[in-house]
Amino acid sequence: MENQPMLKVTNLTKKFGNLVAVNNASMEVYPGEIVGLIGPNGAGKTTLFNAITGLYKPENGKVVFKGVNITGFLPHKICKLGMSRTFQVTRAFLHMTVEDTVRVGAYNRRNEKNVLAKVDEIIELCELGDIRTRVCGDLGLAQLRKVELARALATEPEMLLLDEAGAGLNATELSAFMTLLQSLNKDYHITFCVVEHVMQMVMGICQRIVVLDSGELIASGTPSEISHNQRVIEAYLGKRAVNYVN
Amino acid sequence: MNSKRLLNQRNLLMLAALILAALVPLAFRSDQYAMILMTTVLIYAVLATAWNIIGGMAGQLDLAMGAYLGLGAFTAGTLLIRWSITPWIGMFLGGLVSMLFAMLIGFPLFGFKIKELWYALTSSALVTVMQVIFLMWNGVGGPTEVYLPTRISPLYSLRFNTYMPYYYILLVLLVVVIIFNNRIRYSKLGYSLLALGEDEDAVEVLGVNSQASKLKALMIYAFVCGIVGGLYACIYGYLHPSFFSTNMSTEIAILGIVGGLGITYGPLLAAVLLVSFREYLRASLGGGMEGLYLAVYAVILILIALFQPRGLAPLVNSGYRKLQTFFGELRHGKPADVESH
Amino acid sequence: MIETATQSVITGTMMGIIYALIALGLSIIFGVMNVVNFAHGDFVMLAMYLSFTVGTLFAWDAVITPVITVPLLFVFGLITYYLLIDRTLRQMYVVQLAVTVGLQILMRSAALIIWQAQPRALQYSFIQGNIEIGPYSILTSRLVGAVVSLIFIGGIAYFLNKTWSGKAMRAASDDLDVASLMGVNYHRTYALTFAIGAALTAVAGGLLMSFQQTDPQGGVRFGLLSWCVLALAGLGSLPGLIVSGIIVGIAETFAISFIDPRARLLAVYAIFILVLWLRPRGLFGRK
Numbered sequence: 001m002e003n004q005p006m007l008k009v010t011n012l013t014k015k016f017g018n019l020v021a022v023n024n025a026s027m028e029v030y031p032g033e034i035v036g037l038i039g040p041n042g043a044g045k046t047t048l049f050n051a052i053t054g055l056y057k058p059e060n061g062k063v064v065f066k067g068v069n070i071t072g073f074l075p076h077k078i079c080k081l082g083m084s085r086t087f088q089v090t091r092a093f094l095h096m097t098v099e100d101t102v103r104v105g106a107y108n109r110r111n112e113k114n115v116l117a118k119v120d121e122i123i124e125l126c127e128l129g130d131i132r133t134r135v136c137g138d139l140g141l142a143q144l145r146k147v148e149l150a151r152a153l154a155t156e157p158e159m160l161l162l163d164e165a166g167a168g169l170n171a172t173e174l175s176a177f178m179t180l181l182q183s184l185n186k187d188y189h190i191t192f193c194v195v196e197h198v199m200q201m202v203m204g205i206c207q208r209i210v211v212l213d214s215g216e217l218i219a220s221g222t223p224s225e226i227s228h229n230q231r232v233i234e235a236y237l238g239k240r241a242v243n244y245v246n
Numbered sequence: 247m248n249s250k251r252l253l254n255q256r257n258l259l260m261l262a263a264l265i266l267a268a269l270v271p272l273a274f275r276s277d278q279y280a281m282i283l284m285t286t287v288l289i290y291a292v293l294a295t296a297w298n299i300i301g302g303m304a305g306q307l308d309l310a311m312g313a314y315l316g317l318g319a320f321t322a323g324t325l326l327i328r329w330s331i332t333p334w335i336g337m338f339l340g341g342l343v344s345m346l347f348a349m350l351i352g353f354p355l356f357g358f359k360i361k362e363l364w365y366a367l368t369s370s371a372l373v374t375v376m377q378v379i380f381l382m383w384n385g386v387g388g389p390t391e392v393y394l395p396t397r398i399s400p401l402y403s404l405r406f407n408t409y410m411p412y413y414y415i416l417l418v419l420l421v422v423v424i425i426f427n428n429r430i431r432y433s434k435l436g437y438s439l440l441a442l443g444e445d446e447d448a449v450e451v452l453g454v455n456s457q458a459s460k461l462k463a464l465m466i467y468a469f470v471c472g473i474v475g476g477l478y479a480c481i482y483g484y485l486h487p488s489f490f491s492t493n494m495s496t497e498i499a500i501l502g503i504v505g506g507l508g509i510t511y512g513p514l515l516a517a518v519l520l521v522s523f524r525e526y527l528r529a530s531l532g533g534g535m536e537g538l539y540l541a542v543y544a545v546i547l548i549l550i551a552l553f554q555p556r557g558l559a560p561l562v563n564s565g566y567r568k569l570q571t572f573f574g575e576l577r578h579g580k581p582a583d584v585e586s587h
Numbered sequence: 588m589i590e591t592a593t594q595s596v597i598t599g600t601m602m603g604i605i606y607a608l609i610a611l612g613l614s615i616i617f618g619v620m621n622v623v624n625f626a627h628g629d630f631v632m633l634a635m636y637l638s639f640t641v642g643t644l645f646a647w648d649a650v651i652t653p654v655i656t657v658p659l660l661f662v663f664g665l666i667t668y669y670l671l672i673d674r675t676l677r678q679m680y681v682v683q684l685a686v687t688v689g690l691q692i693l694m695r696s697a698a699l700i701i702w703q704a705q706p707r708a709l710q711y712s713f714i715q716g717n718i719e720i721g722p723y724s725i726l727t728s729r730l731v732g733a734v735v736s737l738i739f740i741g742g743i744a745y746f747l748n749k750t751w752s753g754k755a756m757r758a759a760s761d762d763l764d765v766a767s768l769m770g771v772n773y774h775r776t777y778a779l780t781f782a783i784g785a786a787l788t789a790v791a792g793g794l795l796m797s798f799q800q801t802d803p804q805g806g807v808r809f810g811l812l813s814w815c816v817l818a819l820a821g822l823g824s825l826p827g828l829i830v831s832g833i834i835v836g837i838a839e840t841f842a843i844s845f846i847d848p849r850a851r852l853l854a855v856y857a858i859f860i861l862v863l864w865l866r867p868r869g870l871f872g873r874k
Binding site: 307354360362363367368370372378381497499500504537538539540541543547551 | 867
């Protein structure tokens with residue numbers, strides 16, 4: 001079982017007109033891992049996430065989750081199977097309260113009778129108790145990121161995709177966030193795939209890193225391998241910088 | 247939090263309003279005009295409250311009310327005319343026909359992710375289309391008015407010569423629709439609808455089937471419109487394609503918006519206040535210049551939309567809270583706890 | 588059969604070009620300002636009534652009446668913009684809908700007060716009769732309507748591409764904040780846009796009045812027609828708008844000739860739904 005990937009993306013391609021946003025990308029995420037997906041701006045990370053979670057239909061390729069071919073599935077079906085996500089630009093339900101927002105997610109596996117217990121559990125877990133009756137439109141970015149994580153957690157996923165969940169957080173918020181992710185990974189056995197620009201977070205919590213550039217996968221390995229990889233440095237800093245480093 | 251408590255202040259207030267609404271007609275028993283006015287207000291109140299489910303909660307600006315109302319009216323009316331089936335049954339069958347029709351329309355519409363402006367436009371056009379179809383369909387009367395007969399007894403055919411019975415039937419319907427509204431609002435469907443009204447992709451990745459949720463909301467709404475349609479035909483005593491009215495359809499949506507989106511009592515409040523105001527204007531201005539009362543009414547609608555874009559309900563809510571706080575302080579010496587919805 | 592079809596194509600093309608002119612007004616308002624004007628059809632209705640009054644008053648042909656009605660509707664557009672639309676720009680489209688529907692009710696009831704409920708038509712016309720080409724005939728008034736419409740569409744194209752105001756409008760449509768930074772006063776640009784959109788309905792109203800009548804509910808049809816043309820064309824292509832107008836016009840005349848005169852709206856609606864389902868960006872849209 002341990003060797004079976006939880007998520008397996010094979011030769012995935014997504015185009016917008018003539019623009020190839022993701023080109024023939026393949027990657028795997030194994031149960032219990034925290035995998036970082038990094039790459040320069042416009043590398044196609046968010047597009048890849050959207051194609052995996054069913055918001056986009058890929059032109060080519062296959063997405064297999066827990067052995068089920070979910071290519072072309074609607075997002076809510078994928079969520080039922082146990083995968084949810086957050087968004088790069090937070091997409092909160094601005095007119096709803098925090099507890100109602102979490103409740104929307106909690107209904108994924110709960111019915112009217114036991115939904116509230118889940119809401120309470122998640123709110124405590126994410127330390128949202130102080131703001132549970134506040135309307136999301138009144139919250140700051142750090143709080144919104146937490147609410148977005150909370151509502152995704154409420155769906156009781158086995159795997160979570162986080163799209164730049166650390167962006168815009170200050171150092172204290174970031175380290176609290178990282179602690180939370182690690183505890184979710186250890187205690188709740190949630191597998192993570194995170195798109196991240198904040199290197200502190202990527203290097204701090206990811207066991208493996210996958211690098212995407214111009215829609216193509218260029219490298220995969222442990223954080224220390226990746227930080228010494230020629231092609232990765234090239235992609236981020238350009239060819240001249242590599243010569244300079246050498 | 248207190249929404250679960252049956253006898254909270256809000257419910258007591260509603261109960262008082264209900265008793266008042268039930269008693270008022272007794273005072274105006276002999277005043278035919280007052281009875282027409284109150285019945286009209288109730289028709290709009292039921293429709294606007296039902297609209298809240300699709301328009302307010304789900305955020306789908308449906309302007310097709312007339313299509314569902316007309317279908318319900320023609321179903322119930324034709325059943326009575328052709329087969330002497332009582333409208334008591336006919337109006338529910340009308341509701342079912344409207345509901346099925348809504349499913350046929352909504353399934354592809356929501357499936358192809360037609361939303362916002364384009365949903366509003368297609369639903370509005372649907373009313374005109376239905377009107378044209380019924381104008382051309384001579385089997386149910388075509389362009390001529392078809393009068394409803396009284397078969398067996400007035401009670402059986404739902405044909406009364408006073409408005410009082412209709413008023414009470416509509417009042418019962420209103421109560422049912424309000425209760426239903428609240429039940430939906432605090433259920434899985436309600437939370438899903440409110441969330442998808444804000445962001446459809448975000449709600450999908452949380453496991454909500456947005457297409458199915460919207461379709462459910464639309465079908466419930468169409469069912470209510472169909473039932474009202476059956477009553478509508480009996481109240482007016484005839485069938486005519488003008489029942490498929492774009493004007494009335496948009497008006498229902500406007501009442502929903504002006505009342506306050508997503509708040510059960512908002513559309514109800516708007517319907518009661520604005521429609522009685524409109525009918526009052528019609529009575530006091532109507533004689534001289536046709537259309538003047540509508541012009542004044544339109545100006546009021548525009549002013550509310552411009553200066554109170556979140557609707558009347560928040561305005562009344564804040565007034566209500568101030569009163570509550572005031573009385574709470576009188577009683578306990580501290581502000582009373584306040585509900586959010 | 589084929590003759591009827593060809594005749595329908597000819598008539599439909601003429602009508603379609605006028606529809607394109609109406610839709611052009613809606614298109615620049617929606618495209619530049621992203622404002623949803625539900626009352627656009629009622630602007631056409633108002634324009635037709637004004638043409639009727641001007642035509643009756645001076646015993647003019649309907650086609651000439653835009654000389655007076657265009658400035659009238661331009662001013663009416665300005666007033667509408669500053670009184671209503673300007674305040675809804677930063678609001679949800681729902682509020683825009685409520686306000687423009689309110690405007691719609693207001694305009695219909697005003698028409699009812701001023702011109703009463705019965706349909707009105709102009710009697711004077713010096714462009715009468717048909718032009719016969721073999722077995723086919725073209726109503727002169729429609730031909731004139733189509734030609735004048737094309738001239739105005741061309742004029743708008745020139746305005747948008749060559750003049751500073753036109754460029755400002757296009758800039759505002761691309762990015763409001765950048766346009767403001769570059770010194771475009773978007774309130775004024777928007778007011779101008781809205782007024783031009785209204786003025787175009789005055790031209791169309793005059794042309795339509797030379798062979799049609801109107802009543803207070805007359806705007807419903809033109810509202811649906813112009814949204815349909817807009818949906819079909821998408822935003823940003825004037826030739827596309829003309830082609831779409833013609834498609835809608837032909838569909839309408841086909842429905843009239845082969846099904847029932849009352850079925851014309853069904854044809855328009857069918858196109859509308861099909862486009863929204865199959866090609867939500869429109870046939871020629873850039874967005």
